[in-house]
Amino acid sequence: MSSELTIPADLLPRDGRFGSGPSRVRDEQVQAIVAAQPRLLGTSHRQAPVKSLVREVREGLAALYSLPDGYEVLLGNGGSTSFWDAAAFSLVERRAQHCAFGEFGAKFAKATTTAPHLEASDVIEAPAGDVAVPLARDGVDVYAWPHNETSTGAMAPVVRPVGIGDALTVIDGTSAAGGLFLDPTQADVYYFAPQKSFGSDGGLWFALVSPAAIERIERIAASGRYIPETLALKNALDNSRLDQTLNTPALTPLVMMREQLAWMNGNGGMEFVTGRTAESARRIYTWADATQYTVTFVTQPSNRSQVVATVDLLPPVDSAQLRSALRSAGVVDIDPYRKLGRNQIRVGMFPSVDPDDVSALTASIDWLVEKSLT
Ligand SMILES: *Cc1c(COP(=O)(O)O)cnc(C)c1O
Numbered sequence: 497m498s499s500e501l502t503i504p505a506d507l508l509p510r511d512g513r514f515g516s517g518p519s520r521v522r523d524e525q526v527q528a529i530v531a532a533q534p535r536l537l538g539t540s541h542r543q544a545p546v547k548s549l550v551r552e553v554r555e556g557l558a559a560l561y562s563l564p565d566g567y568e569v570l571l572g573n574g575g576s577t578s579f580w581d582a583a584a585f586s587l588v589e590r591r592a593q594h595c596a597f598g599e600f601g602a603k604f605a606k607a608t609t610t611a612p613h614l615e616a617s618d619v620i621e622a623p624a625g626d627v628a629v630p631l632a633r634d635g636v637d638v639y640a641w642p643h644n645e646t647s648t649g650a651m652a653p654v655v656r657p658v659g660i661g662d663a664l665t666v667i668d669g670t671s672a673a674g675g676l677f678l679d680p681t682q683a684d685v686y687y688f689a690p691q692k693s694f695g696s697d698g699g700l701w702f703a704l705v706s707p708a709a710i711e712r713i714e715r716i717a718a719s720g721r722y723i724p725e726t727l728a729l730k731n732a733l734d735n736s737r738l739d740q741t742l743n744t745p746a747l748t749p750l751v752m753m754r755e756q757l758a759w760m761n762g763n764g765g766m767e768f769v770t771g772r773t774a775e776s777a778r779r780i781y782t783w784a785d786a787t788q789y790t791v792t793f794v795t796q797p798s799n800r801s802q803v804v805a806t807v808d809l810l811p812p813v814d815s816a817q818l819r820s821a822l823r824s825a826g827v828v829d830i831d832p833y834r835k836l837g838r839n840q841i842r843v844g845m846f847p848s849v850d851p852d853d854v855s856a857l858t859a860s861i862d863w864l865v866e867k868s869l870t
Pocket of ligand 1: 517574575576577578644645668670698
């Protein structure tokens with residue numbers, strides 16, 4: 497496929513960003529940054545303007561998830577990767593169980609398995625494209641799995657396993673939050689970073705925490721365990737309650753996040769965002785199932801992610817050539833997860849992505865394939 501092929505302009509998506517994180521940023525989010533000058537940007541994070549920004553973000557998340565009484569929204573610096581370490585120090589009492597069916601679930605499993613103060617983790621694996629589900633096991637006090645495995649495009653149910661007593665469910669919602677439905681009572685900790693559905697910049701983490709998780713955080717903090725300051729969720733709890741972070745946060749991601757939450761909640765909240773992602777998903781999987789040179793990677797239809805679609809390409813169609821032709825037309829970041837190494841495209845379909853752009857993407861791909869094979 498040569499990059500001399502020029503996709504007709506009326507076929508192309510209006511916005512060519514389909515990344516799985518960082519992902520498409522809406523214009524209004526950029527305007528919100530401009531509007532934050534000079535009253536907010538460049539001002540102290542310990543003063544009212546920034547604290548009320550943090551409060552509005554926390555309230556916006558509570559509203560989006562209709563959080564039950566007693567649940568709280570925490571935040572801190574470092575993104576989801578740093579939350580894994582915080583969880584290993586501040587949430588796991590003795591032993592965690594992890595479901596690992598892709599890169600991200602496996603990384604969290606590694607964080608608790610290698611922590612010297614914890615017992616080796618119980619890891620339930622499933623091959624890429626499939627999902628593993630948690631199983632009640634004696635001695636496990638945290639059950640952890642990703643709601644959406646961004647590396648493979650498989651989504652898993654968030655349901656508290658039967659018979660786990662007062663163990664906590666700790667769910668990686670990084671690519672699911674803001675795009676997939678969640679019953680918050682099923683998760684004691686639902687954590688995520690803002691650079692996927694929230695179209696913000698990376699670097700922060702957020703966590704929706706249950707009363708049981710708060711109790712666990714406080715108990716471990718009081719237990720005398722050595723916990724580095726930045727990984728102590730007790731610090732995050734105390735600071736979040738004051739609409740602050742332990743140390744200085746980047747302000748623009750919070751501004752972008754507030755704008756995105758206002759857009760989501762103003763248009764109908766959870767129903768609006770999941771309606772959009774469901775429609776995008778319907779369009780891409782219908783196309784992949786009906787097209788001769790494509791095969792949906794996730795075989796079980798109920799596991800096919802509504803926010804990150806993975807579609808294998810059959811030879812002679814070549815993903816690298818296709819992506820390079822698309823990239824010259826401004827359609828970017830549909831690369832498969834690098835370690836998966838498949839002849840595949842991976843398409844982020846977060847709420848900021850217009851379902852019509854997903855249709856335009858598949859039409860552009862069809863056009864390229866047809867032109868290069870005939
Ligand atoms: C992107 C992603 C992460 C990593 O997030 P960072 O903020 O870069 O640490 C973790 N888990 C999942 C499921 C992700 O999609």
